[in-house]
Amino acid sequence: YHARSDAQICLQAYATWGEAFIEELAGDFCFALWDDVRRCLLCARDRLGVRPLFHARAGGSGLVVSDSLAWLADRFPADRDLDDLWVADFLCLGYSRDADRTVYRRISRLPPAHLLAFADSEPTVRRYWRLEIDEPLWLGERGYIERFVDVAAQAIADRLPDGRVGIAMSGGLDSTTLAACTVRASGDPARVVAECFHYEAALHDQEKHFAALVARHLGIELRLRAADDLAYDPAWRTRGIHLAEPSLSIVRAEPDRQTALGQAELAPVWFFGEGPDNALIYERSAYLAWLLARRDWPRLAAATLSSLLAKGFDGWGASLARLGNRGAVAPALQAVPPWLDRGLVEALRLEARLADTSRGEQRHPWHPKAIASFNDAIWPSLLEEFDFDAALSPVVWRHPYLDLRVLEFLLSVPPVPWARRKLLLRRAMRDRLPRAVLARRKAPLAQSPLVEPLRRHGLPRLAPGSQLDRFVDLRQVPSPAACPSDDLGRLLAVHALDHWLSA
Template structure:
């Protein structure tokens, strides 16, 4: 795992600035503490920070082909690099290392842009081909590894593993994109391909971008998409057996390393399945780590301990306390743009703990998306049954009015909290799913933002992100929302969280449940085997019965949550007030300050649970503060659209 950065002037007017390239590269030092390399050839410059995992002695980057005209900087792991190396040797290519990085170089020479279709793994890389005078950047199919890029006003192109690498270049404008703000408060992150800055982009998962000398920067090219093609009449027992086989194969492929490999163990089904499978494939006890909370309602540590004891793992636990709020500024600095998933806090701590024992860990991320584990999937299917019975012309007025009239009752038992369901039934399928995942839904956004911000948006709505993806998605209502999560929540939230939190400690996290071959196979499993009644991940749980206890698999889902509501009314009350009611959010000029005061007052009194909104505002305010602090080293501070 590494960090990459680079500069290219397609017009050839400016040589790459060595000092600027150094700053871009060194901003990623946390991603690669083991080695550093930069290279400049006229208008192109490549930078690399290395975390040594494979071929520890000979994996220095940038790495070149035989004649030195093709150079690469690479972040990730290619799990099928050994068979690819043999195939490329048979085609006449000569290798000087045994690294997966050099495999990509020769794969580019052999297959050009199609080389990515041969790679199995997680990756973000950039290749400069002096023969073709072209810069080629690529990101893996699922979006496990990040890659940002920007075209400067003078035509130069930047790229980097994190946004901070681009921000280290003085030529990058720092104007905030209002549509990204709208998206952030809806989703809790800024979805691909946008960033919080108008002039910087994320390369979407499963895409490449080629920039040729003398040509303008074009649009990214998509080389992969997830296609749901359920096999009708698939036998349940055979599917369970095949799932165990597929999982074992994916886990085994992810164990390739020249350093010890451990695992995250949350106590949930997914991470427990990975650990149980892993324990059967390695000789030494698996090094496992987990986080515990003081509040028992959020604490899964006892379930993690059950799995650790059963499989004899070398298990380590760290407790997260409310005073860990000190992480707020650190997290804002890690993500470089507003990011509102509070589980970044325990993920940061569990990564810190894991790095004390190993350099690589496997995680269970992806199980919910593959096998329909989220409760919202069940709710969506139930709502879809009603939507299909009644036409939109009837549902809209009836349920829309009922939703507006029904009180928001956060204090009440769940059975009485019908407002969100009534509102969703008035909408179409995509709008309803967007409504279910939104932190700040459109009714709340109308109260949070003022007229000045709405003028900046010029009619844009965050739901358009999902609507764009849904146009290419599957028809089945369950597969459709799984597809939307693969396009938005998984890369934008889950994988972003894990990448930044782990790389802050120089830890590589691998995700066998998101191996693209495993994902493609899971997409052939019929929806009825994934979600049966109230039982999400049905086929995965059935497959794991020989390896995990019924009590662990069929307990209520808890997730990797942080008890924010209680914290914000208790030990973090002062921090909430200073951030939400302070000058920074007021100076932005986009928020209704009277509503912010109401949010604080009602949450403190226990009348409403605004914890998700409060956390989103806190992280937005901290992102602004971080940008202000770093502005001295940049060309200009973060600026509001419209010149504010």
């Protein structure tokens, strides 16, 4: 099969298994396949939605499919009525919670892990795969470590280009582990180049220091890029860049373009290390409760002891402090922005929509947050952002941690003790990364990198009488200086939508 193209492999699989062939395919893909005998069009998207696919009705009975939303919108200018729910979600969350919606009411997005079939007059869409992890994987410590290194090596090897490969590498554990595994899989540190984005003024992070330690340890080239001026472009509204859908990334589109062009000169393919933060959520209570319900006394005792020992004095001190504050008010659920049009909020029942966190997925018995996180529509929204980079330059982004062999293994590992501070990765990298990196605690950003530039540069005044009036009460929209820091992203969404509507 190595001598055949991806298209030839798909065709051979379809000839062998029929529509069930989609269940045998692995990787990141979207495609349309025409069966001339059955007079049937089959369209599919990969399991996590790395590659996008869109479809729209053409006239009375036809169907048009494309991996470009912009192309479809240009082809059917009369069908550009907006989807109010998509727009409302964007203004509240920055993305749509429904994976099948686009900003256009008459153009649909094929959800991840779905197959579209069109043979007669109506297309049918069915889900061909679900992320299901039944039992934990029971291995000894050595077994977990060897399995992780093995599946990571397979995922990386399948995505390696012939020449150099780039790693988007901070000083954190996930991306540095990815770099170490890539060096091992490629067999040559000279083939690997890493780029570290760091903040020198806005946030005073330590990414540059830890990334440099890793680069020296692995013997790979490291490019450092100060990101203080990359998060927000003050001239973004005048750049003439138009995205297929409203997106917060418009405010950094020009810096992203320059960055992507520079990355393409270093390597044709770049790896992104997203995945372990979600797969290795430490869900101690759910896991212990599941073991208790099963009356699995040996594993329950071992997991409980492991949890108690791992927590240490500092952890128990934090728990006692929380107990002392048990009368404090819990943080409220994210509210609808006060500047949204009240008629729209009521018609779409947006308060209830934001409060609904279940989204119809069955709660997993022992790893609920981790499993649910990969069923969230934010994943395809995030992954489609990389398509914008691909449109700006020849660079190609790939995601080894989202390979199903890696992802399903990480989710199958018992969260106690292996998800606590990503113990699995720390043990697996014990002899492959510097001790300082392995001992480093996760350091979340103190604030969004948008806060300082938005407060410094401000945003233009929104003019009444535009299409924006359908969605926003312009009288209620604050300036960046008067807006709480936590709401600045949602304020920016208003301006991004206004820019998109006026383009």
